[in-house]
Amino acid sequence: MQENGLRARALKTYSKPAKVKFFYKEIKNNRKNISKPDAINQQWSGDITYLKVGARWHYLVVVIDLYSRRVIGWALGKNKTTALTLKALQLAIKKRKPTETVLFHTDRGAEYRAHVVQQFLIKHNIKASMNRPGCCIDNAKVESFFTHSKLTSFEEIILRR
Secondary structure (H helix, E strand, O other), X not given: OOOOOOOOOOOOOOOOOOOHHHOEOOOOOOOOOOOOOOOOOOEEEXXXXXXXXXXXXXXXEEEEEOOOOEXXXXXXXXXXXXXXXXXXXXXXXXXXXXXXXXXEEEOOOHHHHEHHHHHHHHHXXXXXXXXXXXXXXXXXXHHHHHHHOXXXXXXXXXXXX
């Protein structure tokens, strides 16, 4: 090709990614500069993890009260969906019945940023807060819970259902 003065012509294949803000709500980290909670129902935190039972994956969603460090809501399912996330939140609200505004801090997962979850939080007087991009230590309490929990006990729970 070079001897004949020919050059290859490459087509541009770049396309601009979809704007996430149309699908998900942008939420800032409202927990970054506030003090630790001094009573229950002030700050909650949530996350999702996956567990393998046999050949199948299951997803565990938890809501933890950051003052008592107790799991106040949880849901277990075969699919990672906003419905599973809402189920854990509904259990936490039913169990604790908060009367004041609660700060709910999570990672930046799609399940937590979805409009249906954000509307649910607003309806129940819960203020959303999310990790800063690329900073997983903002949600360290829940990550620590998952790390220190024995997965075999989760497997036993699943198998008993």
